[in-house]
Amino acid sequence: xxxxxxxxxxxxxxxxxxxxxxxxxxxxxxxxxxxxxxxxxxxxxxxxxxxxxxxxxxxxxxxxxxxxxxxxxxxxxxxxxxxxxxxxxxxxxxxxxxxxxxxxxxxxxxxxxxxxxxxxxxxxxxxxxxxxxxxxxxxxxxxxxxxxxxxxxxxxxxxxxxxxxxxxxxxxxxxxxxxxxxxxxxxxxxxxxxxxxxxxxxxxxxxxxxxxxxxxxxxxxxxxxxxxxxxxxxxxxxxxxxxxxxxxxxxxxxxxxxxxxxxxxxxxxxxxxxxxxxxxxxxxx
Numbered sequence: 617x618x619x620x621x622x623x624x625x626x627x628x629x630x631x632x633x634x635x636x637x638x639x640x641x642x643x644x645x646x647x648x649x650x651x652x653x654x655x656x657x658x659x660x661x662x663x664x665x666x667x668x669x670x671x672x673x674x675x676x677x678x679x680x681x682x683x684x685x686x687x688x689x690x691x692x693x694x695x696x697x698x699x700x701x702x703x704x705x706x707x708x709x710x711x712x713x714x715x716x717x718x719x720x721x722x723x724x725x726x727x728x729x730x731x732x733x734x735x736x737x738x739x740x741x742x743x744x745x746x747x748x749x750x751x752x753x754x755x756x757x758x759x760x761x762x763x764x765x766x767x768x769x770x771x772x773x774x775x776x777x778x779x780x781x782x783x784x785x786x787x788x789x790x791x792x793x794x795x796x797x798x799x800x801x802x803x804x805x806x807x808x809x810x811x812x813x814x815x816x817x818x819x820x821x822x823x824x825x826x827x828x829x830x831x832x833x834x835x836x837x838x839x840x841x842x843x844x845x846x847x848x849x850x851x852x853x854x855x856x857x858x859x860x861x862x863x864x865x866x867x868x869x870x871x872x873x874x875x876x877x878x879x880x881x882x883x884x885x886x887x888x889x890x891x892x893x894x895x896x897x898x899x900x901x
Contacts, residue, residue, distance in 0.1 A: 619834065619835025619836075619871050619872050619874070620835060620869065620870065620871050620872075621852060621870040621871065621872060622668070622868060622869070622870040623867070623868070623869050623870075624668055624669060624863075624867065624868050625669075625861065625863030625864070625865040625866075625867050626645070626663055626669035626670065626865050626866050626867065626868060627663060627669065627670050627671060627672060627865070628647055628661065628663060628669075628865060628866040629864075629865060629866065630858065630859040630860075630861055630864065630865060630866055631647070631858040631859060631866050632858060632859060633685065633841075634649060634650050634651055634652060635647055635648065635649055635650070635858065635866075636648040636650070636688070636689045636844075637844055637846070637856045638689060638690065638691035638697075638846070639691070639846040639847075639848070639854055640665075640691060640695060641693065641797070641849055642665060643665035643848060643854075644662055644663065644664060644665050644673070645662070645663040645665070645669060645856070645868065646660060646661075646662050646691055646697070647660070647661045647662075647663065647866075648660060648689045648697075649661070650682060650683040650684060650687065651682040651683060651684060652682075653677065653682060654677075655677030656677075656681075656682060657677040657678050657679065657680060657681060657682060658677075658678050658680040658681065658682060658683050658687075658699070659675070659676065659677050659678065660674065660675070660676055660678060660697070660721055661674065661675045661676075662674040662675075669868050674720070676720060676721055676722075678715055678721045678722070679715075679722060679723065679724065680699055680713065680715065683699070685737075686701060686702050686703055686704060687699055687700065687701055687702070688700040688702065688740070688741045690741060690742065690743040690749075691743070692714075692717075692743055692747055693745060693747075694717055695717035696714050696715065696716055696717045696725065697714070697715040697717070697721060698712060698713070698714050698715075698743060698749070699712070699713040699714075699715065700712060700741045700749070701713070702734060702735040702736060702739060703734040703735060703736060704734075705729065705734060706729075707729030708729075708733075708734060709729040709730050709731065709732060709733060709734060710729075710730050710732040710733065710734060710735050710739075710751070711727070711728065711729050711730065712726065712727070712728055712730060712749065712773055713726065713727045714726040714727075726772070728772060728773060728774075730749075730767055730773045730774065731767070731774060731775065731776065732751060732765065732767060735751065735753075737789075738753060738754045738755050738756055739751055739752065739753055739754070740752045740754065740792070740793050742793060742794065742795045742801075743795070744766070744795060744799050745797060745798075745799055746769060747769040748766050748767060748768055748769050748777060749766065749767040749769070749773055750764060750765070750766050750795070750801075751764070751765045751766075751767070752764055752793050752801075753765070754786060754787040754788060754791065755786040755787060755788060756786075757781070757786060759781030760781075760785075760786060761781040761782050761783065761784060761785060761786060762781075762782050762784040762785065762786060762787050762791075762803075763779075763780065763781050763782065764778065764779070764780055764781075764782060764801075764825050765778065765779045765780075766778040766779075778824065780824060780825060780826070782819055782825045782826065783819070783826065783827070783828060784803055784817070784819065787803075789841070790805060790806050790807050790808055791803060791804065791805055791806070792804045792806065792844065792845050794845055794846050794847040795847065796818075796847050796851055797849050798821060799821040800818050800819065800820055800821050800829070801818065801819040801821065801825055802816055802817070802818055802847050803816070803817040803818070803819065804816055804845045804853070805817070806838065806839040806840060806843060806845075807838040807839060807840060808838075809833070809838060810833075811833030812833075812837070812838055813833040813834050813835070813836060813837060813838060814833075814834050814836040814837065814838060814839050814843075814845075814853070814855075815831075815832065815833050815834065816830065816831075816832055816833075816834055816853065816873055817830065817831045817832075818830040818831075830873075832873065832874055832875070833874075834853055834871055834872075834873060834874065835871045835872065835874075836853060836855060836869065836871045839855070839857075842857055842858050842859050842860050843855050843856065843857050843858070844856050844858070848870065851873060852870055852871065852872050852873055853870070853871045853872075853873050854868070854869075854870050855868070855869040855870070855871065856868060856869075857869060
């Protein structure tokens with residue numbers, strides 16, 4: 617238990633797959649309710665870290681209609697919220713809509729299609745510090761590895777700035793991904809682990825995600841789909857337990873990530889490049 621920094625229930629009732637969670641740099645916790653909302657829109661609630669997640673500091677509807685598993689949500693450094701629509705889009709591409717924090721999420725500042733084909737459950741999306749959009753393709757990849765593509769914010773998400781395979785084998789729903797403040801990629805393996813804990817590997821942004829700089833077990837037991845994970849600014853593991861909670865509420869579990877217990881793993885120097893034209897034929901839901 618000494619590895620845990622915080623374990624607590626929150627002011628939010630137990631939740632399910634209808635909710636997504638995002639973490640601000642001050643550790644405030646954003647909860648996105650996609651559907652079955654009182655406002656008929658996608659709703660946002662923010663729990664205060666200063667109050668140990670016992671108080672809401674914002675609860676609001678948005679101009680975005682109710683959404684579903686086809687959408688992912690990401691939080692920018694300035695607290696703008698990105699809604700990523702993966703498929704069933706008008707442009708036949710993965711689409712981006714950005715809700716403005718300055719308007720308290722009452723207006724959009726961008727709505728656009730991208731060069732990335734429609735995507736499905738084998739994709740997860742993350743947002744870098746400079747607002748680039750990172751797509752992680754977990755499986756059904758051309759390289760036989762977990763692949764990364766990055767859409768450039770400076771080009772309004774119309775160009776790729778990186779497309780590469782990684783040393784990480786193809787992954788599945790027992791894996792989740794998160795970015796550190798320096799854009800290192802944390803690979804979180806929830807279960808089926810050798811250590812019987814939730815395990816963490818880190819792919820280095822400096823190596824363009826071709827080298828591991830950490831592989832370790834943690835103080836968090838193996839977890840399942842009722843857990844989702846983020847990384848804190850000081851590189852600890854922030855877990856949100858949605859249901860099956862002893863407190864009867866959505867819970868927060870923050871656990872210190874230890875130093876590596878095995879040698880960092882440096883894989884092949886090959887940098888597989890992915891032709892976006894080959895990607896477009898894949899992944900339609």
